[in-house]
Amino acid sequence: MIRTGLATREGTALDNADAARVYRLANGTVGAAVVDGIGHGPHTSATVPLLAEVAARISARRGPIAGLLTASELIADAGADGAEADAVAVALRAFPDDDVMVVNWTGDSRAYGWNGERLELYTDDHTVGKQLRANGVALNIARAHDNWLRTSLARASIGTVYTAGIKDPLVILTSDGVHDQIPEAELTALVREHADDPQALAAALVAAARPDDTGYRDDATAVVISR
Numbered sequence: 001m002i003r004t005g006l007a008t009r010e011g012t013a014l015d016n017a018d019a020a021r022v023y024r025l026a027n028g029t030v031g032a033a034v035v036d037g038i039g040h041g042p043h044t045s046a047t048v049p050l051l052a053e054v055a056a057r058i059s060a061r062r063g064p065i066a067g068l069l070t071a072s073e074l075i076a077d078a079g080a081d082g083a084e085a086d087a088v089a090v091a092l093r094a095f096p097d098d099d100v101m102v103v104n105w106t107g108d109s110r111a112y113g114w115n116g117e118r119l120e121l122y123t124d125d126h127t128v129g130k131q132l133r134a135n136g137v138a139l140n141i142a143r144a145h146d147n148w149l150r151t152s153l154a155r156a157s158i159g160t161v162y163t164a165g166i167k168d169p170l171v172i173l174t175s176d177g178v179h180d181q182i183p184e185a186e187l188t189a190l191v192r193e194h195a196d197d198p199q200a201l202a203a204a205l206v207a208a209a210r211p212d213d214t215g216y217r218d219d220a221t222a223v224v225i226s227r
Contacts, residue, residue, distance in 0.1 A: 002227055003225075005199035007203045007221070009209070009219070011218045013040060014045075017044045017219055018037065018048065018175045019048040020052055021033055023057045025061065027096070028095075028096035029060050029093065031058070031093050032091065032173060033056040033059060033064075033071075033089060034052070034223055036048075036108075036219070038086045038152060041085060046085075051071040052071075054067070060093060063102065064091035064103060065158070068105075071089065072154060072156040088106060088109050090111050091173075092111065092171060092223075101167075103163070103165075103166060103171070103173075104163050105161070106152065106153055106162070109123075109176070110123045110173070111123045111166065112179075112191075115168045119188045123164060124162065170227075173222065177217070178206065178222050181210055181211075182210070195226075198225070201222075206221065
């Protein structure tokens with residue numbers, strides 16, 4: 001039996017532009033997705049839950065690459081008003097009889113794995129800042145570009161949706177309102193404390209996200225999958 005937990009909390013800017021869904025097939029296979037809408041445009045809060053639902057259901061049936069690319073088709077066109085939603089996302093499929101959970105992502109949503117002793121980040125943020133650091137640019141310069149996305153769900157393709165296989169028995173999917181607004185040591189401590197209860201862990205991660213120096217707190221969303 002695969003156990004799951006899901007939590008989301010609205011930030012300080014307008015409505016909640018995050019969404020997450022978990023879907024379980026008749027054979028016990030689980031698909032899950034976290035979708036983080038970009039900005040708070042006229043369609044974002046209405047469309048993002050649909051994207052998460054599609055991504056989770058298709059991930060369970062066809063795998064998370066198909067899940068994200070199918071969700072991408074819903075927003076690939078800007079629409080008649082030119083203001084259709086866009087987002088970043090991470091999706092997962094877990095088979096009940098397989099010790100590897102497969103994750104795909106685009107943008108800066110993340111997947112972490114917990115093996116009972118250490119928390120490991122298995123995804124790589126698709127941001128300009130991350131790319132600059134990888135190429136040796138000074139940290140103070142690269143940090144200023146961390147909010148510049150190199151790709152997004154609306155522009156996703158088979159070449160921009162990356163894959164990771166995770167053998168850890170616990171996987172955590174997060175929007176940046178969680179991992180950018182909780183210090184790494186605190187994140188690890190929360191996972192250690194609540195690892196036996198996926199729903200309690202998801203709720204604790206979302207509740208721990210704190211405002212920055214300006215008082216801004218992003219929407220925060222987490223899904224936890226435990227084999």
